[in-house]
Amino acid sequence: MAAIREPEWLKERRGEAARRAAALDVPRFKGKAGWEFTDISKLDLASFTAALPGEGDASAVDRVETLLEAPEGAHHLGQVDGRVIDGGDAPDDLLVLPLTLACETHGDLVAEHFGKVVDTQQDVFTELNDAGWTGGAFVYVPRGVRVEQPIVLTAISDTEKTALHRRVLIVLEEGAEAEVWEQHLSGTTDNETLLTSVVELRVGQNARLRFVGAQDLNEKTWVFGSQRAEVARDGHLDWVTAGFGSANGKVFTETLLAGEGSHARVTGAYAPHGRQHVDFHTLQEHGAANTTSDLAFRGILADRSSVVWRGMIKVDPGAQQTDAFQECRNLLLSKKAHADAIPGLEILANDVRCTHAAAIAQIDPEQVFYLRARGLDDAHSKRLVIEGFMAELIERFEPGPIREAMTVALDRRLAVLLD
Template sequence: MAAVREPEWLKERRGDAARRAAELDVPRFKGKAGWEFTDITKLDLATFAAAAPGEGDASAADRVETLLEAPEGAHHLGQVDGRVIDGGDTPDDLLVLPLTLACETHADLVHEHLGTIVDPELNVFTALNDAGWTGGAFVYVPRGVRVEQPIVLSAISDAAGTALHRRVLIVLEEGAEAEVWEQHLSGTTDNETLLNSVVELRVGQNARLRFVGAQDMNEKSWVFGAQRAEVARDGHLDWVTAGFGSGNGKVFTETLLAGEGSHAKVTGAYAPHARQHVDFHTLQEHGAANTTSDLAFRGILADRSSAVWRGMIKVDEGAQQTDAFQECRNLLLSKKAHVDAIPGLEILANDVRCTHAAAIAQIDPEQVFYLNSRGLDDAASKRLVIEGFMAELIERFEPGPIREAMAGAIERRLSVLLD
């Protein structure tokens, strides 16, 4: 991809962000609210060089095994480190572009939305992303347009010692419909890399977006993310997130129901093993009356792995008739695996219905005994119990490509955990 010229407003934004980043420290274990359970003291940001625009080994796209199997006809856009891989033609009635290119060719449109959803001062990682993102993706669906096939965005971290600051901006105008899948992968199994992702989703009035964000990075990588959506009046967001890889990190997943009658469904899955650590921080913010949200996370943990889920339902003042639910259920395959599941409520309205639940358990020996009595050995019995535990999660996906892709991804991950 040819070099692009950045508009002045973007250059100024990058400069301001770089100055902010220089003033911020890496969040310290037990020293920063929200980071009490994730120790990143071994992270030295100075050892990672930001991915250079246009630089990356394109052959990595052929080396990696995809996480989400996309159906025929899907629209693709890829990136290896700082190099964009052209995904081919897209229909004339929508935009699927590298964000760097969109800043040149559709500067006013990008300027209107970029940086308006995720707080660039959330932490040092969002500031670094604001200053140094490259490549990225911009998806724009105009008013009333319905995209029939999924849009698949792939980002591969490949070169050792590289920090990929990845930026994705998705905008659906009024009445638009689309399905966007983003997957983060590693080009090798042993190169230590850092993925620092920011995703901004804007769902317009009466628009419908399904967004799938999944990562299967290698177990030497660091993963940090700030993902936030704003849903306008009568808009609908179906958000799926999965964290199978990486060695350590933390991801914020936030939804603001900004318009009356808006709805969000968030479904998450994680499955670490060995000494992996994953951390999800979710927020369902109800900023308007008559809004609904439904969040469900499932975790399966093996060996000495650990996970954190911290969820918050926040009902703003005046957001009456809110109906919100959240749950996180975890299955431990080892006595040395550990989970912290922390649901929370912050309610500033008096006519609401908000419920939450969290559970952590090991495989029930009575279930295994029952299956043994039907002729199955222990390995087959435990696998059936685990598959049953995840089946309820898969049923949250509508029949079609997304259910097939997520079911396949979970099945392959279980094979890793149970080997």
């Protein structure tokens, strides 16, 4: 593989981030705002080595079971640790490139958008990502272009004690339309790895983006993510996030409705078991008038697993006629499973409608009794109750490839939880 020539601005940015990262510690449990419910004191950050450009076992692609089954004709781009795996060719009017290559071949275009959405000075994980990302993905859809098939980005963490710093930049210009699926997978069930993910989404004026971010990492992997979208005037974002794997970590999912008339719908699904811990921190920021957002997270928890969801609706000054909603509902399959759902509002305008809801419950025994009275056994009765609980989430997906892919993924995950 030929060496990638990085532009000077990127080299300088990496160096500054590395210096800042060296001075930072891992966020302490209950010692840093936002980390009160996630204890990562067992993480030995120094024991992980960053994935090097071009290094990775390509055979991992054949070892993993994909999470999201893409339809025929989808555009693919993947990587295993630091090694880029080439996929199908993209049309001439669409860029789907490793971000490292895009920095060399389309440096000015990348520089216009790179690092403009996510503040990478949040913590040690975002700083390490900014300094050491490799491979990654750059998706650019020019003005007025409509991409008919999904773009599928796959990142596989494979080698023991390797840190994969994954960076994704997606840009849709005015009037463009696209659907991008990103999935994080593990090459083995046993290797302990670390994933940091920074995702930047820029949705232009009157553009439409569906972004699906899902992970089914093995249960020894640490995952830390900072994902943020910026939606311009009359833009539309449909964001789907799913967390099925990993051992522990925290993911920030933030949306800024920056232009008047913009809209965002965010749908989250998670299903941990064993002693898995999942932490989602969401933000719906309304930065302009006449914007709408709708967020719904649902999860099923088994065994001794735990989940944290903390959501904030923020309405900036002047963002009148905001209409925002958020909810988080959890179904506990075990008396030892635990969920925290913490909605919040920060309203700095006086003509808005903002509402939220949160619920945590176990399977209703009366529903199970009703089904058993009609001839079903206990296992089938409980499964139907769980499927009914998740059905409302599935209905948020439009008929088509994404609904089919998420239905299959949820069914497969439910079988693991009920095994």
